[in-house]
Amino acid sequence: PGPVPSPSDETRPSGNVVLERLSGASRVETSVELARADFKVGAETVIVARADVFADSVAGVALADALKAPVLLTQPDQLHPVVADEVKRLQPNGGRVVILGGEVAIEPSVEAALVKLGSKTERVAGVNRAGTAVEAAKMLAGLGKLKQVLVADGADWQSALVAGPAAAEVDGVTLLTNGAAMAPETAAYLKDISVPVTTVGGNARKALPGKRVVDGADPAALSVAVARTFFGRPKAVGFATTAAFADALTGGVHIARKHGPLMLLPASTPESVKGWLNGTPSLERGYVYGGPTRIGDTQVERLTK
CATH class of the missing domain: 3.40.50 (Rossmann fold)
Incomplete structure (x- = not known):
């Protein structure tokens, strides 16, 4: 576990986007x-x-x-x-x-x-993480909510959790690989269904060649690529640190409900993220997940400036 975020419920405008921090004393x-x-x-x-x-x-x-x-x-x-x-x-x-x-x-x-x-x-x-993802896919299929599959590295939380809100947006699910190798549980399930499949991140691309690829040079760039691919004119965006998974997990659930993408940020906001933010005029709200020890107040203030 990473550092414990400080509680904060600050809301501050940044450019034309209202930014709100959502956090508790721990994950x-x-x-x-x-x-x-x-x-x-x-x-x-x-x-x-x-x-x-x-x-x-x-x-x-x-x-x-x-x-x-x-x-x-x-x-x-x-x-x-x-x-x-x-x-x-x-x-x-x-x-x-x-x-x-x-x-x-x-x-x-x-x-x-x-x-x-x-x-x-x-x-x-399931018997393992890939199997559990498959079981979730089966439940979604039963609800009529399995129209696409996104495949991400089951050992890399960053690509897997960035894929989560995108999967929700397209009535899909995130299935997992074993690093750069295909997980047997995922492979078996993909043989049984016929829906569009997209790999998210480099290892998933290697594990499942020949499918549509969404990738980026780093987690922030991957976040931008996923946002551009799956979200047309989002009104909301979520921000979580690249340092630990927990805020991105529950934040991903929250931003999926707002029909927005999740952006992973290192300590300094990359130009790729700034470019996407400035080039997405539909945005009205941004949600920062975790306290200032995760994403600092100064970084928040500068997000859309």
Whole structure:
């Protein structure tokens, strides 16, 4: 885990775009803040994922969008108290809770704690991260929400999480490779379906040659390439640090609901991102995920100047 972000709810205009910071005292509490921002009167479905590993949660971005559900992060071996409180707020009389990953990812004690709250739990889980993504794809297919597939490196959270909001935007899902090699679970599933497939990032391109490619020289450039490919005239954009995955995961869920792309930023905003921002006049709002230790206030102020 990276440094803990500081709480902040500042909203400041930058150019013609209003920028809002959404964060909590930790990655878990940031996920709760995002749920509160989007689901003020409850949610029929809640998704729970582990806070310390990204892979099982990759498919959760498109799944959360399709199910109109927030994603809450917790420790793998216990239900975090603030998450328990948020589940009770969202579902005071109990409700559906989808757990991402098997019992190794989220231990039975977490599920038992959710059941004690009155939740009706179910798991989306495969034998590994690629298998879990496939199981999410099957659920989306059952909802009529599998019109495209994006394939990203299952060992690289940056490409996988940038792909998440794009997959949601095109009624698709993100499936995973094993680095530059194709994951057997992904390969088998792709043989069974006939929808457009796009690889996101260099390793996915190597693992699945011959498909449409979206790539960039670095995570920020990849973010821009994904935005240009999948988002025509977005009104919103999300920003998360390149330093750690958690803000990009729950931020990806939030910005997918706003029909916008996710931009990954290093400590200094690259010209590729500035160029995209300045060349996208449809933008009205930007959301910065995580506190100033992630993306500093000065960097935020300069984003669209």
